[in-house]
Amino acid sequence: GAVVSQHPSRVICKSGTSVKIECRSLDFQATTMFWYRQFPKQSLMLMATSNEGSKATYEQGVEKDKFLINHASLTLSTLTVTSAHPEDSSFYICSASLTSTVYEQYFGPGTRLTVT
Amino acid sequence: AQSVSQHNHHVILSEAASLELGCNYSYGGTVNLFWYVQYPGQHLQLLLKYFSGDPLVKGIKGFEAEFIKSKFSFNLRKPSVQWSDTAEYFCAVNADSWGKLQFGAGTQVVVTP
Numbered sequence: 240g241a242v243v244s245q246h247p248s249r250v251i252c253k254s255g256t257s258v259k260i261e262c263r264s265l266d267f268q269a270t271t272m273f274w275y276r277q278f279p280k281q282s283l284m285l286m287a288t289s290n291e292g293s294k295a296t297y298e299q300g301v302e303k304d305k306f307l308i309n310h311a312s313l314t315l316s317t318l319t320v321t322s323a324h325p326e327d328s329s330f331y332i333c334s335a336s337l338t339s340t341v342y343e344q345y346f347g348p349g350t351r352l353t354v355t
Numbered sequence: 356a357q358s359v360s361q362h363n364h365h366v367i368l369s370e371a372a373s374l375e376l377g378c379n380y381s382y383g384g385t386v387n388l389f390w391y392v393q394y395p396g397q398h399l400q401l402l403l404k405y406f407s408g409d410p411l412v413k414g415i416k417g418f419e420a421e422f423i424k425s426k427f428s429f430n431l432r433k434p435s436v437q438w439s440d441t442a443e444y445f446c447a448v449n450a451d452s453w454g455k456l457q458f459g460a461g462t463q464v465v466v467t468p
Contacts, residue, residue, distance in 0.1 A: 243398075273455070273456075280461075280463075281460065281461070282458045282459060282460045282461050283399075283445070283458045285455050285456070288454065288455060296454075298455075332398070332399070343389075343401065343404065344456060345401075346391075346398045346399035347398060348398040349398060
């Protein structure tokens with residue numbers, strides 16, 4: 240149980256275009272979903288926290304107009320990287336929590352974004 | 356500011372050796388503690404967690420961790436590693452007031468046959 244999927248697993252896009260990444264909780268309803276960015280050989284950096292039906296809460300330094308997060312249902316959250324640039328190339332990971340707290344998160348497999 | 360420190364960034368050991376990975380956090384209040392593992396090419400998986408009670412926590416695949424409150428530590432141990440334990444290990448800490456998980460930098464563990 241508690242499976243989280245992400246789509247796509249890999250995406251290559253050109254500079255200036257937008258890319259949407261989907262995060263789904265497959266067998267449970269996720270009150271809260273989280274989006275992380277992982278740089279090579281580094282830890283996960285939380286980008287934002289989203290609760291179903293409300294605006295996402297972004298971490299300091301994360302541009303909310305660039306990284307649009309939508310949490311339309313209890314099983315789906317999307318991250319859209321707008322006007323992507325090469326420096327946005329990274330590994331993006333989502334996670335989902337059963338509760339509104341963060342006691343336990345279930346992680347998706349991640350999406351490798353490469354911006355050319 | 357709260358922080359989570361993992362002492363070793365890279366550990367190489369032979370099969371059957373014992374493993375201990377250090378994790379310390381800086382926060383004086385009540386915390387929830389986690390160890391996650393990321394096998395090559397796979398997503399993060401929960402190894403074990405501590406919320407309260409017995410400070411010695413047993414997780415999956417023979418791993419255990421001990422919460423020592425006085426030392427602000429939550430070290431991960433396995434008495435005898437296998438080649439399949441090659442992975443990156445992340446310590447994570449959460450407190451009610453934080454609203455998020457704080458991850459350590461991770462430790463890359465390589466187990467040689």
